[in-house]
Amino acid sequence: MRTRIVPLVAAAALVMFACVMMSPLTSTMPAASLYQVSPDRWLIGYWAAYFGTMTMLNAVAVYGGIQLRRDPRSVMLDPLVAATAVGTLACVGLFVAIATGHIALIEQLAWPSCYIAIIAGSLACAQSWRHRCAAMTKP
Numbered sequence: 001m002r003t004r005i006v007p008l009v010a011a012a013a014l015v016m017f018a019c020v021m022m023s024p025l026t027s028t029m030p031a032a033s034l035y036q037v038s039p040d041r042w043l044i045g046y047w048a049a050y051f052g053t054m055t056m057l058n059a060v061a062v063y064g065g066i067q068l069r070r071d072p073r074s075v076m077l078d079p080l081v082a083a084t085a086v087g088t089l090a091c092v093g094l095f096v097a098i099a100t101g102h103i104a105l106i107e108q109l110a111w112p113s114c115y116i117a118i119i120a121g122s123l124a125c126a127q128s129w130r131h132r133c134a135a136m137t138k139p
Helices: 005-022 041-068 078-100 103-137
Strands: none
Touching: 005 041, 041 078, 078 103
16 A cells, blocks of 8 residues: 555645646636536646546455455455446546536436445445454354
8 A cells, every 4th residue: 555555646636736726717616616617627637637546546446355255254345346346437437527528417427326336335335344243243
């Protein structure tokens, strides 16, 4: 984590900060949310850094989940990996919708996909925790 992920996330945070500071649209903020602002090249860079980082972190999580599936004690990793994959696709969809200016796609498709991924991942984690508690409390 310290040698591979933290430097990339820190670099992305610096790029995002620089893009927000350089974009003239962020000082006037003509919309209620940043994703509703028609992006200039600086905001495209911001969103590319943000969603690129999210996609990379999701890919690491999917890889870890696939590796953990080899353990016979693992339960609910398939739904968790599927939820993470859906979240990754939602990140890509959000970026494409923002970059192309199709804000309606965000509210109609991307956000619901994100919510479904979050709910499925939460349920998988809760079910996994229940299995772990049951295994620890058996005599």
